[in-house]
Amino acid sequence: VSDAAPEPINARLEAFSDGVFAVAITLLALNLAVDGPGHGTSLARQLGDRWPAFVAYVVSFFTIGIVWVNHHALMRGLRRDQGRRALPFLNLVLLLFVVAIPFGTATVADYLRAGGSDAHLAAALYNAIMLGMAVSFGTLFVWAIRADQFVRRLTGAEARRATVRFGIGNLVYVTAVGVAFISPPASLAISALIDVYYIAERTPSGGS
Amino acid sequence: VSDAAPEPINARLEAFSDGVFAVAITLLALNLAVDGPGHGTSLARQLGDRWPAFVAYVVSFFTIGIVWVNHHALMRGLRRDQGRRALPFLNLVLLLFVVAIPFGTATVADYLRAGGSDAHLAAALYNAIMLGMAVSFGTLFVWAIRADQFVRRLTGAEARRATVRFGIGNLVYVTAVGVAFISPPASLAISALIDVYYIAERTPSGGS
Amino acid sequence: VSDAAPEPINARLEAFSDGVFAVAITLLALNLAVDGPGHGTSLARQLGDRWPAFVAYVVSFFTIGIVWVNHHALMRGLRRDQGRRALPFLNLVLLLFVVAIPFGTATVADYLRAGGSDAHLAAALYNAIMLGMAVSFGTLFVWAIRADQFVRRLTGAEARRATVRFGIGNLVYVTAVGVAFISPPASLAISALIDVYYIAERTPSGGS
Amino acid sequence: VSDAAPEPINARLEAFSDGVFAVAITLLALNLAVDGPGHGTSLARQLGDRWPAFVAYVVSFFTIGIVWVNHHALMRGLRRDQGRRALPFLNLVLLLFVVAIPFGTATVADYLRAGGSDAHLAAALYNAIMLGMAVSFGTLFVWAIRADQFVRRLTGAEARRATVRFGIGNLVYVTAVGVAFISPPASLAISALIDVYYIAERTPSGGS
Numbered sequence: 001v002s003d004a005a006p007e008p009i010n011a012r013l014e015a016f017s018d019g020v021f022a023v024a025i026t027l028l029a030l031n032l033a034v035d036g037p038g039h040g041t042s043l044a045r046q047l048g049d050r051w052p053a054f055v056a057y058v059v060s061f062f063t064i065g066i067v068w069v070n071h072h073a074l075m076r077g078l079r080r081d082q083g084r085r086a087l088p089f090l091n092l093v094l095l096l097f098v099v100a101i102p103f104g105t106a107t108v109a110d111y112l113r114a115g116g117s118d119a120h121l122a123a124a125l126y127n128a129i130m131l132g133m134a135v136s137f138g139t140l141f142v143w144a145i146r147a148d149q150f151v152r153r154l155t156g157a158e159a160r161r162a163t164v165r166f167g168i169g170n171l172v173y174v175t176a177v178g179v180a181f182i183s184p185p186a187s188l189a190i191s192a193l194i195d196v197y198y199i200a201e202r203t204p205s206g207g208s
Numbered sequence: 209v210s211d212a213a214p215e216p217i218n219a220r221l222e223a224f225s226d227g228v229f230a231v232a233i234t235l236l237a238l239n240l241a242v243d244g245p246g247h248g249t250s251l252a253r254q255l256g257d258r259w260p261a262f263v264a265y266v267v268s269f270f271t272i273g274i275v276w277v278n279h280h281a282l283m284r285g286l287r288r289d290q291g292r293r294a295l296p297f298l299n300l301v302l303l304l305f306v307v308a309i310p311f312g313t314a315t316v317a318d319y320l321r322a323g324g325s326d327a328h329l330a331a332a333l334y335n336a337i338m339l340g341m342a343v344s345f346g347t348l349f350v351w352a353i354r355a356d357q358f359v360r361r362l363t364g365a366e367a368r369r370a371t372v373r374f375g376i377g378n379l380v381y382v383t384a385v386g387v388a389f390i391s392p393p394a395s396l397a398i399s400a401l402i403d404v405y406y407i408a409e410r411t412p413s414g415g416s
Numbered sequence: 417v418s419d420a421a422p423e424p425i426n427a428r429l430e431a432f433s434d435g436v437f438a439v440a441i442t443l444l445a446l447n448l449a450v451d452g453p454g455h456g457t458s459l460a461r462q463l464g465d466r467w468p469a470f471v472a473y474v475v476s477f478f479t480i481g482i483v484w485v486n487h488h489a490l491m492r493g494l495r496r497d498q499g500r501r502a503l504p505f506l507n508l509v510l511l512l513f514v515v516a517i518p519f520g521t522a523t524v525a526d527y528l529r530a531g532g533s534d535a536h537l538a539a540a541l542y543n544a545i546m547l548g549m550a551v552s553f554g555t556l557f558v559w560a561i562r563a564d565q566f567v568r569r570l571t572g573a574e575a576r577r578a579t580v581r582f583g584i585g586n587l588v589y590v591t592a593v594g595v596a597f598i599s600p601p602a603s604l605a606i607s608a609l610i611d612v613y614y615i616a617e618r619t620p621s622g623g624s
Numbered sequence: 625v626s627d628a629a630p631e632p633i634n635a636r637l638e639a640f641s642d643g644v645f646a647v648a649i650t651l652l653a654l655n656l657a658v659d660g661p662g663h664g665t666s667l668a669r670q671l672g673d674r675w676p677a678f679v680a681y682v683v684s685f686f687t688i689g690i691v692w693v694n695h696h697a698l699m700r701g702l703r704r705d706q707g708r709r710a711l712p713f714l715n716l717v718l719l720l721f722v723v724a725i726p727f728g729t730a731t732v733a734d735y736l737r738a739g740g741s742d743a744h745l746a747a748a749l750y751n752a753i754m755l756g757m758a759v760s761f762g763t764l765f766v767w768a769i770r771a772d773q774f775v776r777r778l779t780g781a782e783a784r785r786a787t788v789r790f791g792i793g794n795l796v797y798v799t800a801v802g803v804a805f806i807s808p809p810a811s812l813a814i815s816a817l818i819d820v821y822y823i824a825e826r827t828p829s830g831g832s
Binding site for chain 2: 638639642643645646647649650651652653654656657658660661662666667668671681682685686689692693696700823
């Protein structure tokens with residue numbers, strides 16, 4: 001790096017975000033922990049009883065992984081020398097929700113089998129965090145379009161299609177929050193289906 | 209990288225610091241954890257009672273995020289080939305306080321509603337860590353000016369303005385420590401206001 | 417980075433994976449923790465009783481380290497501009513198992529000395545995670561061959577030799593899962609021997 | 625990065641090591657955590673009683689920071705295209721001890737005030753981990769000299785001086801382990817003094 005050309009924030013923003021994504025995705029596994037021997041419940045029983053923890057681990061792992069992939073797709077399409085003010089703070093709001101995912105995951109895993117209003121609330125909390133993440137990612141995307149931050153400017157049709165897609169994603173998460181108050185497992189299943197959808201689909205970016 | 213031009217420490221210092229910032233900011237969420245079912249308190253009640261944990265999470269998250277943005281702004285303005293001795297150690301002192309933020313956050317979140325001298329002490333501890341961080345960041349900045357480390361040398365006016373700004377920031381944190389012994393919530397509110405101020409403002413650097 | 421040449425995913429995929437590997441390998445040490453004083457058991461006794469935790473720590477540390485080295489060897493051989501769809505998701509499946517290693521390690525360390533069916537299950541769980549990791553690494557490798565992703569195309573003989581080697585590795589882990597139901601320590605010893613084998617051997621890659 | 629020139633392992637080895645150093649140094653703060661209200665001990669009392677945790681935090685934080693600085697100094701002096709076999713595994717042994725530092729730190733912090741043989745053992749364990757780290761760093765350095773890995777070959781005098789310095793460092797840690805059985809606080813003080821010494825001194829490398 002030459003002294004004359006100071007590094008734009010993009011590279012470090014990606015490095016910092018990668019670190020946050022990596023730590024958050026790894027902390028998910030902390031909730032798999034079982035009690036040691038001498039607590040009166042066999043290991044087989046504990047692992048069987050804790051199936052929601054394993055399901056929630058896999059769903060949240062792929063959710064964070066997908067957001068990371070979409071984050072990469074978005075970032076690589078951005079100009080390298082502008083938008084320094086808004087970019088890191090909009091990104092920080094996204095990370096605020098990403099970092100809360102292990103908390104939401106542990107809560108839904110613990111309360112899913114408890115039933116009653118606690119299970120409803122736990123599933124709603126989980127999908128509310130996901131919704132917050134989806135909305136803040138969409139905000140970052142819309143900002144990039146409005147502030148003309150893409151290296152290759154999106155056509156009106158591309159921008160509309162992307163906006164529609166984000167809108168649908170957000171609506172599905174809103175639905176998942178609502179469904180949580182009827183059936184927590186169904187609410188978690190919706191989150192899993194969103195993962196499957198995003199693995200098949202891909203966020204458009206100005207860069208490819 | 210050519211064998212003839214050994215990499216300056218800046219790149220790895222940023223990578224290491226990014227890692228520390230990323231881990232510290234992610235560990236903040238550990239303190240959001242609630243007890244599992246069967247502890248006699250409903251999830252709704254637990255989440256309601258633990259509102260200081262959520263407030264403290266958001267405040268500390270943005271504090272670390274802002275310090276990261278300022279750290280980037282400072283680092284990208286520095287020369288790439290000098291100051292190897294003092295730079296990593298002054299940076300290490302800054303990180304010592306950054307890493308302590310999740311501890312301070314968890315303590316204030318746990319004790320804010322306890323009231324009495326424990327709540328006072330917790331809020332004072334929290335803002336003392338913030339003050340330590342602000343002072344060590346300011347020290348790094350002043351060192352960079354004095355040791356002529358900026359690629360584009362700051363004018364006397366710029367350096368004075370930056371020094372005044374850091375001085376005010378430090379004074380506000382000193383005030384927050386003092387206010388902690390009168391009203392812990394007011395002390396935490398001052399920290400939140402400092403975040404808002406720094407999101408609106410930006411640290412000057414030689415690089416832009 | 418020029419605006420005209422958007423960064424391929426490889427660099428960030430490596431950075432993100434490095435982060436996950438680094439966090440997972442560091443979380444292994446959390447399971448070494450002993451109880452503080454006043455729990456009725458001397459520190460010497462605790463450290464002596466917890467020898468499986470130290471053995472499992474070393475075995476898992478080198479396992480993650482070896483996978484990291486093999487991951488580097490594989491990644492550096494890949495083309496920089498293709499395979500963006502499948503690569504991050506196959507990599508994510510690998511990381512899903514890497515992140516579960518601290519959980520498996522803690523479980524086997526806690527239950528190894530308990531004996532009975534719990535010890536059998538713990539050792540089987542541990543090696544099942546290792547098997548999942550080995551299979552997903554092999555899948556990534558086979559995908560790279562089939563999708564012609566290596567910069568320097570492997571010869572038929574090289575590809576066959578690598579496939580045979582992965583097949584043997586997977587078979588040994590299958591054996592370790594089976595042996596777990598006869599002798600948990602022998603099952604753990606097999607994992608340790610696989611580490612020794614891979615430190616001596618090296619994954620081939622198109623790049624060297 | 626051109627397809628024709630595969631990246632040497634050095635860059636990712638540094639990135640991975642940076643991640644491990646960053647996580648290990650941040651996990652040190654987990655041991656600062658105090659009990660929440662309602663446990664019968666005031667916060668002021670808890671913070672006062674737990675002074676060894678704060679002292680151990682600062683000492684270990686600077687130890688890891690110094691090893692990171694020395695690691696950088698060593699790595700930047702190495703050739704970029706050789707020694708791929710031994711380098712990652714010798715580095716892994718170093719990291720095995722770095723990752724164990726938070727465990728040693730928590731143990732000595734918990735047991736220092738317990739007195740008796742437990743305090744002796746805790747301080748010995750702490751400095752034994754430091755010794756393991758120092759020996760594995762020295763091994764990496766000696767390997768780099770013997771395998772002619774430095775870009776700028778060290779003179780015989782430089783190599784001898786560096787070897788003597790590492791030898792002295794190791795002897796001091798051996799002494800600290802021995803002193804642990806007489807006076808745990810004195811043993812911890814020796815570790816602190818080694819930090820002060822290394823902040824003043826600097827590891828030589830082929831690169832500067």
